[in-house]
Amino acid sequence: MLRKPFNDGWTVVPKQSLFAAALAPAAPSRVTLPHDALRDLPRTPASPNGAHSGYFPSAHVVYDKAFHAPQEWADKAVVVTFDGVYRDAVVYFNGDFVAQQPSGYSPFSVDLSSRVHAGSRNTLRVEARTHQDSRWYSGVGIYRDVWLAVADQIHIPVDGVTVTTPEVGADFAVVAVAVEVRNDARRQQTVRLRSRVTDASGATVSEKSVPVTTVPGEHAVARVPHYVREPRLWDIDAPDLYRVESVLIDGSGDVLDADETVFGVRSIRIDPIHGLRVNGRSVKLRGGCIHHDNGPLGAAAIPGAERRKVELLKAAGFNAIRSAHNAASRALLDACDEIGMFVIDELTDVWTVGKSSFDTSLSFPEWWERDVEALVRNDRNHPSVLLYSIGNEILEVGRPGGAVWGRRIAEKVRNLDPTRPLMNSVNALVSIIDSKVTAQDHSVPVDFNSILSSDGSAGVGAAEIATVRTEEAHAQADVAGINYAEARYDLDAEIFPDRVIVGSETFPSRLDRLWELVQKHPQVIGDFVWTAWDHLGEAGTGRAVYADDPLQPVGMASPYPWLLSQAGTIDINGIRRPISYWRETVWGLRGEPYIAVHRPQGYGRELAVGRWAWDDVLSSWAWRVEEGAPVVVDVYTDADDVELLLDGVSLGVRPVGIETRPQARGFIARFETEYRRGTLVAVSRRDGEEVGRAELRSLMGDAVLVARAERKKIGATPDHLAFVHLTLQDGAGTVAVDESAEVTVTVTGPGELVALSGAKPDDDQPFAGPTHVTHEGRLLAVVRPTGRGRIRVAATSAHGKTSVQVTAD
Structure with a gap:
């Protein structure tokens, strides 16, 4: 069946009781799908979902769509397909119940053939809800595409074609x-x-x-x-x-x-001798984990946003993503196919033992087979999908019941798609958390959070009891997914020489050591950092914390108004953070040095950098501090040493590599110096010869507001988006990172403003509305086309006015 978009003409309204609706009915809002109804609800410190959701509330919403069915549909097969509804979706057609889907990530189809009122008006209603059911921001509503298919009674079902390439030469x-x-x-x-x-x-x-x-x-x-x-x-x-x-x-x-x-025509081979081979070519996966949200758009999987995410990840050096911890959207997989990005698609975060009060574990025992079928049916024709992951840090792993479930799920996947390998993303520490294992002094019981946030997690993951507890889970899979236990790589090469491994989830600051192990062992096929792209919820997981900050985290969670994880290599606006350039250097993809300056305002203050965090640095030499203020400058490079110069005057030469623990890292040359206005230049040398240089400049004159569209031309349909960067900068393009401004944006022409974001991790401003404050000199406006023509995006602030034009065609 050929599907057509069924995304327009919907309304959404909060669910009300029958009596409340009769007395004071809520006014519905017209929306175009995909849509996230949670994003614009008020956040509060009292949210029962807490830091997990970024302090967003629970919600129960109702979507309605009325449409006319032509008379010729009377003898047709009519099917509506939902790529994803979060969550516990219930579907009604012409007032009658027709379908239910507990999972928020599984695509499902509803056959309306026998219920369509041909030649007249029909109504479709979808209810969705979220409440303490996720460890991250989930969104709520019809957040992925909806499709309509109409065909003869003898027809090809939705996703009823399977294509494989059993022989490739x-x-x-x-x-x-x-x-x-x-x-x-x-x-x-x-x-x-x-x-x-x-x-x-x-x-x-x-x-x-x-x-x-x-x-x-x-x-x-x-x-x-x-x-x-x-x-x-x-x-x-x-x-x-x-x-x-x-x-x-x-x-x-x-x-x-x-x-x-x-x-796509391609072959996959995995073995411990050659590792991963695609079309006969050995590949190491430079991977990153991503959540399903799109930052300022909430969870809405608008194809234009999904595509942009893949483009920017690939430009930053990634060649693979892992959908953590749920099935990826069809739009994301389409983008990966077209752009060229490998995918590990993950089924779920839980099986039968829950991690949240009302999560998928409540329905998994009854629905797991249908969810597996939906995953495979959605993925099987996508050449970008390399592996299936059947779970993430499943709490049953290491126990007999978990072994039974793991084998059951793995065999179901293999029966549906024997062409792809599968894995289980196992955290060895989780598998032994109920044991009598003690810390290194053999007297202190293991504390999960403290160990996971320290160097000790890798060692515990390689303990003998972890080897025993995880052996069956890894034996059920084709690839052993190992979370936060790289000490297993050397160990497993000895005791399980035929085990193929992937670092399915790793700490970002360890890549220099991790990538060395990936290259050392042919059976280790790659590394997936937590995370490649920042996400809503899990607020403050990747935060670098100053001891004098009044908003101190509790465990791994930061208090309100924290919104973002801040563990991402790329921020929610699509801006590469400094760690991104360090990773690119470690991978051997970048020869040019990169200058990262520790925030001068933080000099001398005690800073705790957790295992998901990076230093408090920016690539800037435009600071609002006094001349002569002390500052630390890092230069990321794969050279032998670096010379730092300010206006041509040498500030010294430093070798590459920081030995001081706990911040010991390779590929960094560190300088203690003073801030003075001018041009800062880093020259990297190998064997005494210059191999690259980079520079930063101070502001030259006043900063003004400047608009720049990523693309001057976009498609005219609602699955496209225009991304407009608004920046406070001088005439040479230097960004005023220490200045901020309230910016008001107006859109004229066939487009609507759907988001404004500064990517501030503890922002208390909503993404909706025409006004927002810049963060570190930047702001992102996202515009959705409503038709063909020229869209003008204008912005005003105390730093001036600016505008840019985008053509929707």
């Missing part, structure tokens, strides 16, 4: 197409399936047809092998895609149904 590839054909008519009928494969240019590379006899009420599967000569292989550096068109034709030659499936 330079001269030809076997493309195996399996098409489900459903007969909802009253009689047996033989139809013909025409299957055509086209390349990126639209040229036909293979075409076949086969007869298919269908029985009422049953699915038939037609298998068509295609042989593609000299195939263009999909890889992250050359993400070439093909399409297969599947058309059902009756005996009279009339088209009954059609479907189109995008796929």
